[in-house]
Amino acid sequence: MVRHDPTVDAWFERYDNPQRELVMAVRDAVLDADERVTETIKWQAPTFVYRGNIASFYPKAKAHASLMFHRGAELPDPEGLLEGEGDVSRVAKFADAAELGQKRDALQALVRAWIATRDAD
Structure with a gap:
């Protein structure tokens, strides 16, 4: 079950972007990957933690x-x-809902891989 943080909900209410619905769908996919993932606003953007x-x-x-x-x-x-190609960060891009549908499992696998690395520490 996806759990939305009210602060992030408020951010989305003000978010004026043609990709708003897609960004919200990516949000749900990330949060749905594991119940331990939370969200907050950092660097003036929704961040998963x-x-x-x-x-x-x-x-x-x-x-x-x-x-x-x-x-x-x-x-x-x-x-x-x-x-x-950087030493640290990488970016996932989704052009539309269909592409998110195709890549949803891979996205959630990345989130779960992060959790596994943190739990191993």
Whole structure:
């Protein structure tokens, strides 16, 4: 069951972006990955948390929903969902609801991989 934080709900009420519905659907997919994942507002954007920051939305993206995994380079990504070459972060992009549907399992696997790394520490 997806649990929304009222502070994040309030942020979405003010969020004026053509990808608003898609971003909200990505939000639900992340929160639905594991009941221990919570959300908050950090860096002026919704951020998902479990024993550290998992990922944050890039709210200014207008052509797609963009979710930055703060330490994405450390996560296994067998489906190749994450983009980027940096030493630490990686980005998942979703162009529309159909693409999110296709990539939902891979997205949730990344969230669960984060949780597994945190639980192993």
